[in-house]
Amino acid sequence: GQQLNQSPQSMFIQEGEDVSMNCTSSSIFNTWLWYKQDPGEGPVLLIALYKAGELTSNGRLTAQFGITRKDSFLNISASIPSDVGIYFCAGPHLINAGGTSYGKLTFGQGTILTVHP
Amino acid sequence: GAGVSQSPSNKVTEKGKDVELRCDPISGHTALYWYRQSLGQGLEFLIYFQGNSAPDKSGLPSDRFSAERTGGSVSTLTIQRTQQEDSAVYLCASSSRGRSGNTIYFGEGSWLTVV
Numbered sequence: 001g002q003q004l005n006q007s008p009q010s011m012f013i014q015e016g017e018d019v020s021m022n023c024t025s026s027s028i029f030n031t032w033l034w035y036k037q038d039p040g041e042g043p044v045l046l047i048a049l050y051k052a053g054e055l056t057s058n059g060r061l062t063a064q065f066g067i068t069r070k071d072s073f074l075n076i077s078a079s080i081p082s083d084v085g086i087y088f089c090a091g092p093h094l095i096n097a098g099g100t101s102y103g104k105l106t107f108g109q110g111t112i113l114t115v116h117p
Numbered sequence: 118g119a120g121v122s123q124s125p126s127n128k129v130t131e132k133g134k135d136v137e138l139r140c141d142p143i144s145g146h147t148a149l150y151w152y153r154q155s156l157g158q159g160l161e162f163l164i165y166f167q168g169n170s171a172p173d174k175s176g177l178p179s180d181r182f183s184a185e186r187t188g189g190s191v192s193t194l195t196i197q198r199t200q201q202e203d204s205a206v207y208l209c210a211s212s213s214r215g216r217s218g219n220t221i222y223f224g225e226g227s228w229l230t231v232v
Binding site: 004040042043088104106107108109 | 152162173210220221222
């Protein structure tokens with residue numbers, strides 16, 4: 001099956017620093033999604049990418065869909081304490097050559113982000 | 118309600134007992150999913166309901182796991198004869214159909230501990 005490899009597994013940074021994390025796959029994805037999970041809560045969608053090469057921003061967050069369609073990265077600029085949490089990449093599971101099973105997402109292992117004030 | 122609602126939020130059960138976890142999706146969402154998150158791990162797909170179609174059960178780890186969705190709304194995930202390895206957070210999510218269906222909304226999860 002499809003697997004997503006996410007790195008780094010964890011990061012410890014100082015407030016104000018920039019953060020970068022990435023996700024790679026051995027298979028092609030047509031969509032890349034980035035989620036954040038706060039402690040004790042479910043994941044929340046941050047950014048959705050639908051086209052190879054696409055670069056999308058959401059406030060201090062920027063994500064890119066790799067042109068090979070096998071990777072994506074997420075950058076957080078000028079980190080703040082509330083950025084703490086687990087960040088997951090995800091992609092929909094392909095059930096046939098041209099179809100996409102929306103919602104049946106494959107998730108990366110997650111990047112645990114700790115921000116020191 | 119405004120979001121996906123799950124209950125119970127926490128459940129401690131003895132090994133061998135059955136448990137039921139409930140999910141109330143966002144009103145109007147036709148798709149409902151169950152995921153499992155073990156400690157320090159990513160999210161593992163369990164089962165997917167879409168409207169009146171047959172559910173995709175390909176992620177259920179064993180025949181001790183089953184799920185129902187009644188009336189196209191509320192869903193119940195049942196784990197029979199629980200084992201310690203079943204301890205995890207069970208997350209429910211829902212979405213509307215179409216491309217925007219990639220925006221799936223998660224509940225806060227049901228934390229299951231099997232002792």
